[in-house]
Amino acid sequence: MxxxxxxxxxxxxxxxxxxxxxxxxxxxxxxxxxxxxxxxxxxxxxxxxxxxxxxxxxxxxxxxxxxxxxxxxxxxxxxxxxxxxxxxxxxxxxxxxxxxAGAPLVRPDRLPARDAVGRTLWVTRARPKIDRIACPWLIRRFVDPAAVFLFVAPSEVLAVADRFGATPFDVEGVFWSHRGELCTFDVMVEEFGLRSEALSRLAAIVRGADTARPDLAPEAAGLLAASLGLSRIYREDLAQLDAAMVLYDAFYRWARDATAETHNWPAPGGRA
Known part of the structure; x- marks a missing residue:
């Protein structure tokens, strides 16, 4: 002890x-x-x-x-x-x-420069659904808890990135984006050096929900439904991100600790 x-x-x-x-x-x-x-x-x-x-x-x-x-x-x-x-x-x-112990270690060459108060700054398209919520969750939980996310018009992402020194993600033609069949969340897990059994399992769920491949994981359809529901509850993107953090916390803890657990009440043949 x-x-x-x-x-x-x-x-x-x-x-x-x-x-x-x-x-x-x-x-x-x-x-x-x-x-x-x-x-x-x-x-x-x-x-x-x-x-x-x-x-x-x-x-x-x-x-x-x-x-x-x-x-x-x-x-x-x-x-x-x-x-x-x-x-x-x-x-x-x-x-x-x-x-x-083989625990995850973040690659420093993949970290964006921090601002004057020590935060990383990221920018992506407004009205996020899945990847643009999953990636901020990953960054805040495993890379930079103080990270700032800017959600802007799709046509302005690269210009805002240039003018404000932000790192663009989940748009075409940038480093942090889809690669082949992989979504941006997959890329971040791999590039940051965060691969683990739990995050790999969660990445398959995110990929299935984000790329219309529910066959990749049974849970992908549930993540898609919850994400679309949140996008309709919240008009403001940062409010949606704040609300969705607990959703991804739950999926991560399931992926890490509870994949073998089932819910079988009432028991087969039992009384309700």
């Missing part, structure tokens, strides 16, 4: 990708980061040498601190954070333990 204020890689992996996930702060040295610049999902780089300057502004959201081996750097940063009232744990074994 880990000591207080310590979290193991298996424990953290159960939280990553869920609404209960803590913020993850990567405080590895520049040398360690340069040797392997991949990062834990949804993590943020912070300079351990300046922790006294930034710790007070982190706030009350729980944090997990990650250094190379879970020793002095993460221990010291976590102690500073707790001094300012932030619940802070250290990842046992650090980055090395996470990588050794």
């Amino acid at each position: 880990p000591a207080p204020d310590i979290i193991t890689a298996p424990q953290l992996s159960r939280l990553v990708g869920t609404p209960e996930a803590p913020r993850i702060l990567d405080v590895r040295t520049d040398e360690d980061f340069a040797a392997d610049p991949r990062t834990l999902p949804a993590s943020l780089r912070r300079d351990h040498r300046r922790v006294a300057d930034w710790a007070a502004g982190v706030g009350p959201t729980p944090v997990v601190v990650v250094c190379q081996r879970g020793q002095k750097l993460s221990q010291g940063v976590a102690a500073w954070l707790r001094h300012y009232g932030t619940p802070a744990e250290v990842l046992e074994g650090g980055f090395e333990a996470w990588a050794a």
